[in-house]
Amino acid sequence: MRGVMIQGTASDVGKSMIVTALCRLFANEGVKVAPFKSQNMSNNSYVTHDGFEIGRAQGIQAEASKTEADVRMNPILLKPRSDQESEIVLLGKAVKTLSGKRYRDTFYETGIEVINKSLAQLADEYDVIVMEGAGSPVEMNLKDRELVNMKVAELADIPVFLVADIDRGGVFASIVGTLELFTEAERKRVKGILINKFRGDRSLFTDGVKWLEERTGLPVLGILPYLHNHMIDSEDSLSLNEFRHKKKNGDLDIAVIQLPYASNISDIEPFFFEEDVSPRFVRNAGEFGHPDAVIIPGTKSTIRDLQFLKREGLFESIASFARSGGFVTGICGGYQMLGTRLIDEEGSDTGVASSVETGLGLIESETYFRKEKQTIRVKGTCHPQTDIGIGVVEGYEIHLGDTVMLEGAVKRPLFLFGEDREEGYYSKDGRIAGTYLHHLFHNDGWRNYWLNEVRRSAGLPEREKVDVGAFKDKRYDILAQEMGAFLDWEKVKQIVMEWGINDENH
Template sequence: MKGVMIQGTASDVGKSLIATALCRLFAQEGTKVVPFKSQNMSNNSYVTIDGLEIGRAQGIQAEAAKTEATVWMNPILLKPRSDQEAEVVLLGEAVKTLSGKGYRETFYDKGLEVIDEALNQLGKEFEVFILEGAGSPVEMNLKDRELVNMKIAEVADVPVFLVADIDRGGIFASIVGTLDLLTSEERKRVQGIIINKFRGDFSLFTNGVKWIEEKTGVPVLGVLPYINNHMIDREDSLSINEFRSMKKNGRLEIAVVQLPYASNISDIEPFLYEEDVHLRFVRNSAEFGQPDAVIIPGTKSTIHDLQFIKEVGLAEAIIDFARNGGFVTGICGGYQMLGKTLIDEEGTDTGTVAFEESGLGLMEAVTYFRKEKQTIRVKGIYHPQTSIGEGKVEGYEIHLGDTVFSDEIEKRGLFLFESDREEGYYSENGRIVGTYLHHLFHNDDWRHYWLNTVRKNVNLPQKPKVSVGVLKDERYDRLAEEMGKHLDWEKIKKIISEWNFVHENH
């Protein structure tokens, strides 16, 4: 098996982005390359063509590798449901919810077995693996039963490139400290160091590269620039802070409710490329302000997050905003919150059977949380009842609940999917919108229609459609080109191709 594992000195140092770039660089040369992350902890997920769920980062990396995403690329996905528990998604299907301690104590052997099976399956079809680690490989309190860093590099028998984030400071200590905490055998696997998120004149870090190489004996394979607006979907909720830091001066202000257990936050990313849109995350009523529209995103714990927005005054602010003619869109869990009541029939959302919570009351509907999760890729058209006209949408659904509308009113569907299945809610004036469709706003025509409707409402000029969709493949090429300029690409390929020989002669 040929390949490399990208590990980091910490979380959020850019492992996923670098793995994505490497996938595209190999794919551009005609190599059959595959991404792999044994265990991913993220509420940003990706639905494969056969309706199974993996980490979003591996789905994106598969696109960069010019191949179809499968569950073998991310056999274990952990989706946090609280500070203590996470849902375990095994080979694309949710199997149980466990505490961190319970997972470590009961799942280790099973995890290794599934990971080994996944690597063997992928090895039948692909030539080069780009493996991704998680967090740091030297979390000493977890290291003895980890399933995602050096243990998996050993199972796959690949070299490791260590990534360090220079933007956060302390890069020399983080590199040397990480290497010092590895065992001697683990240390031999580290065949390269990559410095990420560098700002400014690269020549100013020449002495830094020299110091690192002399101190560690490991070559620095590249100093990568800080890349803004790279258009590659974020992996997890850590990146909400990245969104928050992207200050924009657009005149159209959209408030995004920042939920504690927000999931699939990449749903709102296309707005970053609308010139006149200012995205603003709000955490309480004091931050609500006077937006032109509000988006309530998906969540891994709908009722918990609904209780949260009530506690911080956001629920009342959103209700008042809607009653005064504001535009509110809820996606997945946000859609469920818009209804009158949420009933946890099976205890799958709260852990308490038959638990009930009142919703925002912006649509006449009740959501029932079922036992089985629905995951499906979908395509459809605008529902004729919307009177919007013709239009197509596509995306994916991942949800436990069913939202049922009152028999007393006419259900106002948003979309028609395959087999004439009605989905979502579109109020009479189009100001309240709810849907289970993730990537709603990645559909250029829908986003264009919705934004121009909001613009008209607040007396802002109409704007032409921004075709974010057509840039989807080009963005991988641009990322690969930018990073390729700063990587020692030939040396990277040499390390990967010669690893077995070098390893056998240690």
């Protein structure tokens, strides 16, 4: 097998971004390349063309590789549902929910089997596999049964590049400390170091490179830049911190409710490319302020996050804002919260059967949680009843609940999918909207229509459509160019392609 694994000295050091860049660099040279992450923990997911669920990062990396994403690229996805439990998505399908301890105790052999099978199949179909590790590879209390770092590199028998984030500080200690904690065999597998998120004058780090190479005996293969507005979707909730620190001074204030178990937060990213829009994340009533619009995103645990809204005073803030004529949009779990009641008969959302929670009451609907999750890609149009003529909208649905209108309530669907499937809700005045459609705001036409409605209400001028969608493929080339300019690309390729040829590699 030809490939490389990108491991990091910690979480959020930029592994996903580097894998994405390497995939596009290989693809641009005509190499048939695929991404791989054996086990991903994230509530940001991606629906494949055949309706299966994988980590969003691997879906994005497949796009960068110019290939179709499939479940073998992320055979195990863990979706946190509480501080103790995660839903296990195996080869694209949710199979069970387990605590961290039960997962480690009971799932290891199954994990090894599915990882081995996925790797073997990908190796038969692709020239190079670019793999991503998770967190730190030297969490000593977890190493004996880990399924995502050195164990997988050994199964695939590929070299490893170690990435450290210089922006957070402690780069020398994190690199040397990680290498010291590897076993001798693991240490021999590491063939290069990458310094990520560098700002400023690189000449000031020349002595740092020299020290690292002399101290570790490994080449520094790149000092990669801190990239702003890269437009590559975020993998997990850690990246919410990056979003929260993006300062925008636009006139349009959009409050995004920051839920503890928020999922697919990438739904919000297009707003960062609208010049006059300032999205901000809100965690409690004290931060709510006086927004022009509110978005409640998806969640992996709708009822728990609805209870969070009530504890933090946000429930009443949102309800009051809506009663005063404010714009409120709910996506997936956020849509479910807009209704009158949420009913968990099976315990599939909360883990407790027959749980019932009162919703915001902005839509005359009830949501019933089922055992089987729906994961589908969809394409359609705004429902004729809305009189919104913006052409095709598309995205994907990932949800356990079914939302139905109360008996006697007026149906006001937002979308029409296929020939006759009505979906979502759109109030008569257009101020309350709900849908299961993830990537709603990635549809440039819809986003522009909705924003102009909010702009008019706020007394601001309308704007032309921003074609964020037009950058979908171009952004991967931009990322590859910006990363490649500071990467010893020829050395990287040599390590990948020559691994295993000479005995000294092992």
